[in-house]
Amino acid sequence: MQNPYSEIFRAPGAKGFAAAGFMARLPIAMAPIGIVAMLSQTRGEYWLAGAVSATFALTNAFLAPQISRLVDRLGQTRVLVPTTIISVLAFAVLIAAANQDWPVWTLFMSALLAATMPSMPAMVRARWTEIFRGRPEMNTAFAFESAADELVYIAGASLSVGLSAGLFPEAGMIASTLFLTLGSAAFILQRSTEPQVRPIVQGSRGSAIRLRPVQIITFALIFIGATFATTEVSTVAITKELGQPGAASLVIGVYALGSFVLGIIIGALNLKTPLQRQLAIAVALVALGTLLPLTAGNVPLLALTVFISGVAISPTFITAFGLIERHVPEAMLTEGITWVTTGIGIGMALGSFAAGAVVDTFGAQNGFWVSVASGVIALATVLMGQRSLAIHKCGLEGCEAVVPAE
Secondary structure (H helix, E strand, C coil): CCCHHHHHCCCCCHHHHHHHHHHHHHHHHHHHHHHHHHHHHHCCCHHHHHHHHHHHHHHHHHHHHHHHHHHHHHCHHHHHHHHHHHHHHHHHHHHHHHHHCCCHHHHHHHHHHHCCCCCHHHHHHHHHHHHHCCCCHHHHHHHHHHHHHHHHHHHHHHHHHHHHHHCCCCHHHHHHHHHHHHHHHHHHHCHHHCCCCCCCCCCCCCCHHHCHHHHHHHHHHHHHHHHHHHHHHHHHHHHHHCCCHHHHHHHHHHHHHHHHHHHHHHHHCCCCCCHHHHHHHHHHHHHHHCCHHHHCCCHHHHHHHHHHHHCCHHHHHHHHHHHHHHHCCHHHHHHHHHHHHHHHHHHHHHHHHHHHHHHHHHCCHHHHHHHHHHHHHHHHHHHHCHHHHCCEEEECCEEEECCCCC
8 A cells, every 4th residue: 555645755856845844834833932932031921921922823814814924926936035035034133132132122023033934834835735636646635734834843842942941042943043044045046846827717816815715714723722822831831739730741742642633634535525524524523522632530531631632633634724725816826825824813812811811810720611612512513604604616507515535
């Protein structure tokens, strides 16, 4: 039996842009926590560190879809070059401002400008789509990208904090900026795999977020992102309450590991179930899994329940991106993908805030109820949107739902 992952990397240029894209997306995880680690040490004020980090993250969540929309209109190279240069220079100013004790306004201004960092996961997926559009390998490629995203979040945040704590405060941000610079340069230079610009036709004008399937998937994944962040915050709180704060990183790693493993397996399968049903099943498993950590009274049980609750996260992302690829016109694909990744990021920010408030008020274990509520909302959204998410083919006889090739 052939390895489906080796098959997708036989495509000319695939190894190169996938490797460069992985490096260039590390700042997604490294920068927000790196800003906190850097400023909390150089300025000694956690509120300031958190505020600057939130400024970067939320501004990037707003700008990324707009940048991706320009990419769809003008091409990756013409947009990625200037936006990446602005982001890299702004990060450099932010690092210098932290090191040299420049005025506080310089921290916020540089964080705002650094938020022009493009959505590299969307750029990479757009290249996979260009190669495998309408072919079964698409599912495998998207599964690989979801696994890569998991690795970024597992390794990126730990690397950033580790460098700042072990070397000097700015070390994590310097490494993040170097990854962005080198990875983006290597990605941009690979012109042979760059998607061609599609002409704007009827149905592809305006923003991708105006499309009903994009709205449904983005809204649902806001709450999936919230379950992800809530589990992390609640895990940190409950391990501290149990007297084993050092176990938090292990438990969080196990959470991501479960998602990573199942995502790899799903990518190797040739499932025939319609994608909208696959998404409903995956989100239902996420929602059910959120109940398990509520039963954990010790660290080993917490790790086990968190592992089980996380296994459906990656399959959810895989099917969500697959649906976006099938529903969004080619001329706005990059923007459509970016809206989904933005939704995940917004959900993580909101989930962290909500879980922190619940933990402070009602205790560590009750933080997981935020995950439960988020899972229920995500499932209800996907179930109510099944008709809109169904993939149709149209002919002289009308339209009928079809099972997508995977």
